[in-house]
Amino acid sequence: MLSVVAVVLAALACVLGGLALRRTTPRAGGEGVDALPEDVHGLRQEVAALKAENRDALRHLSVVRYDAFGDVGGHLSWSLAVLDDAGHGVVLTSIHGRSEARTYAKSVAGWTCEQQLSPEEDEAIEHARP
Known part of the structure; x- marks a missing residue:
């Protein structure tokens, strides 16, 4: 019930x-x-x-790590691409050697750079491209 x-x-x-x-x-x-x-x-x-x-936000990022010299391992050198939608921004590179590290910055406009880029910097830009 x-x-x-x-x-x-x-x-x-x-x-x-x-x-x-x-x-x-x-x-x-x-x-x-x-x-x-x-x-x-x-x-x-x-x-x-x-x-x-x-559109102007730096939101496309890519890091490429590598060994810049044959006698230094661990992929301590790197190139970082930080770009907006139009491909404007910067590529930062740090080359790590046995006794020193050097850092470089190159401006990027339209996915290209006026200065010569290393293969690793080119790769970082290509990986950052949407």
Whole structure:
């Protein structure tokens, strides 16, 4: 007897839930549908503004580690490319030797550099390209 009452109450809850859902779901020509395009248009404008703002962000990164000299191991030398969407940015290189380390910076514009790049720097730029 108790299980029959539980089944009837569950069925009643499902019916009432369905009716409540139908009342809150916007219909064609309803107020909810008219408000949606304006909200979507505003969101699209915000997304476009964020994309435009991020174009100049240095967000394409790549690191290439290597041995610059045959007598020094451990891949302690590295080249790091930090670029934006248009390929503008910088390549930083640190050459690690047995007694010293040297660091170089070369500017990059349009995925190319006016200065001669090492193969590792070229590789870092290519890996950073989306």
